[in-house]
Amino acid sequence: MGVMRPDLVVRNIIPVVMAGVLGIYALIVAVIIQGSIDPPNGKAPVYGSYTGFAHLAAGLCCGLGGLTAGMVTGVVGDPGVRAVGQQEKLFVNTILVLIFAEALGLHGLIVALILLQKKSVGLSPA
Numbered sequence: 001m002g003v004m005r006p007d008l009v010v011r012n013i014i015p016v017v018m019a020g021v022l023g024i025y026a027l028i029v030a031v032i033i034q035g036s037i038d039p040p041n042g043k044a045p046v047y048g049s050y051t052g053f054a055h056l057a058a059g060l061c062c063g064l065g066g067l068t069a070g071m072v073t074g075v076v077g078d079p080g081v082r083a084v085g086q087q088e089k090l091f092v093n094t095i096l097v098l099i100f101a102e103a104l105g106l107h108g109l110i111v112a113l114i115l116l117q118k119k120s121v122g123l124s125p126a
Contacts, residue, residue, distance in 0.1 A: 004085060005085050008084060008085060008088070011084070011091065012081045012084060012085075014095060014098070015073055015076075015077030015078075015080065015081065015098055016077075018073055018077075018098050018101075018102055019070055019073050019074075019077075021102065021105075022066040022069055022070050022073075022102075022105045023066070025062055025065075025066055025105055025106070025108070025109040026062055026063060026066055028109065029058055029059060029062040029109065029112045029113075029116070030059075032113075032116050033055045033058065033059065033116065036051075036055075036116070054115050054116065054118065055115075055116070057115050058111075058112035058113075058115040058116050059112070061108045061111040061112045061115065062105075062108045062109055062111075062112040063108075064108065065104055065105050065106075065107055065108015065109065065111070065112075066105045066108060068104050068105075069101050069102055069103075069104040069105035069108075070105075072100075072101035072104065073098060073101050073102070076094065076097045076098060076101060077094075077098065080093075080094030080097070080098070081094070
């Protein structure tokens, strides 16, 4: 595409940037999870099973949301860039579909952040 239409190279780098943003979403969730884990103090368990499962669910939500958004970005991005190389008026349509794909990853991030809000320490009293 860059050989045929070098004037469109910068415009068509947007799908690559949007795919990179999905990785940043996962990095945000990983940093929040890592920051919420405290070292054991020897008296009581600090990292309970509820917190562990909440972290697992948050990671899965963000990861699977990013995976689906990345797949859609790949499926739409390549033909979209090729189509824009032939007809420039398809640029807005391609970007619109890529934004909807990015919304999948953003929803995964939002659900992960909601899951990370609550944590439990130790075992629940019997």
